[in-house]
Amino acid sequence: MSFAPADLMNYALMGAFAITALSQIMAVIRLWIGPSTADRILALDTMVINAIGLIVLLGIYQGTQIYFEATLIIAMLGFVSTIAYARFVLRGDIIE
């Protein structure tokens, strides 16, 4: 086990993959058991955030920039869908 800077970066990358995937699973558990509607919306929002993190880590792992558009689009879709869920609970309608 060597600790050259490049190896250290690879270990950190593998750890980040593992921990982000674990966080995604924990968010799924909260989505499953969540007692109230707000908890489920929050779990879905956290899952979108973690998915962005996983795509960014995949871009670092493969050394490409082509995943940038995917992260931006998923960020926008996650924001809009979370607001839509919350507005549906609050107002009973999304666009009035």
Next chain:
Amino acid sequence: MIAETFLPLAIAFFLCVGLLFTFVAAIGLLKLNDGMTRLHAPTKAGTLGIGSFLIASVLHSFLMGEPSMHELLVIGFLFVTAPVTANFIAKVNLHTRSCDMPDAPSVDTTWSTLDTPEVDKVIASNE
């Protein structure tokens, strides 16, 4: 020489910071008791955790020899939208009464200028 030693260490540092905050957010989402306290944990993942991952991605593009700052756009978008999302989820919590509500305000008949108390009426007439 500096780029080959310093940049991977900086990338590893930012990856570890993002890893830590993402994990803390997931633990908070799973383990905390109340709906409102569960809300405050994952908002850190959206800003600090993903922000650190994206900064690591920017630094890695410098290491690859193709510098690009595109990821700062995603950071800016997440920083703008995270409070809005958290505010909407807090409003859902209040709406469904799944958290402790504050006490109702006490009845106060001397509010604003509509119902002026007698003492103040004397002062106002003297002026």
